[in-house]
Amino acid sequence: MSHPIVNSFKGGLVVSCQALEGEPFFGSDYMARFAISAEMGRAAGIRANTPTDIEAIKRVCKLPLIGLWKRNYADSSVYITPTLKEVDAVISAGADIVAMDATPRQRPGGIKLAELVHEVRARSKILLMADVSNVEEGLMAEQLGFDLISTTLSGYTSYSPQRKDPDFQLIADLSRQVAIPVLAEGRVRSPEQALRCLNEGAFAVVVGGAITRPQQITRYYADALSELQDNKAVTEK
Secondary structure (H helix, E strand, C coil), X not given: CCCHHHHCCXXXXXXXXXXXXXXXXXXXXXXXXXXXXXXXXXXXXXXEECHHHHHHHHHHCCCCEEEECECCECCECCCECCCHHHHHHHHHHCCCEEEEECCXXXXXXXXXXXXXXXXXXXXXXXXXXXXXXXXXXXXXXXXXXXXXXXXXXXXXXXXXXXXXXXXXXXXXXXXXXXXXXXXXEXXXXXXXHHHHHHHCCCCEEEECHHHHCHHHHHHHHHHHHHHHHHHHHHHHC
């Protein structure tokens, strides 16, 4: 039986409130305000990066929070909550669910994903979400005991499809093949795409940049307008 927090996501929108250093809205105060806005807009949950942002959001927002910590290590390309250190910090910050990279890629220090999950389970009852990039990774995550899966990393591993749109095929395939909830995440830019994700079998939909990154939203519109003008110019020649 699913956990009540997971059940609260069903059919809903999880808003990813994240900004990296160098972006205009980088900072915990900004992220907390985005989370408040998401709650006012009837989001079902929040996804947030770094213990600092998680703590700030939990102080002002009652929504369930999926927490992660993006950190780069020299010996690994895995950066979403890659080690036990990050997992512990995310839990301590107050996250209700911990999201972590669940790909088979080498992790920092050479620790295996199965070992990491075992260590986390030995010390905490925290819910775990597997960020995956293909069906095989989702199936393995279910076997390892993850509570839910997200398609976050489709297009962000060298061996997954590189698409401009959400990976609807992955959403559909995973939803049919695993018994745990599958969240659709990645490049969802419109309500129509979000609805299609649900129609393909997604338990819920995670949207980030299309809501909380104004520079990306602006670029999306600007690129569309430029493309239209370029097509017009070609047609008129």
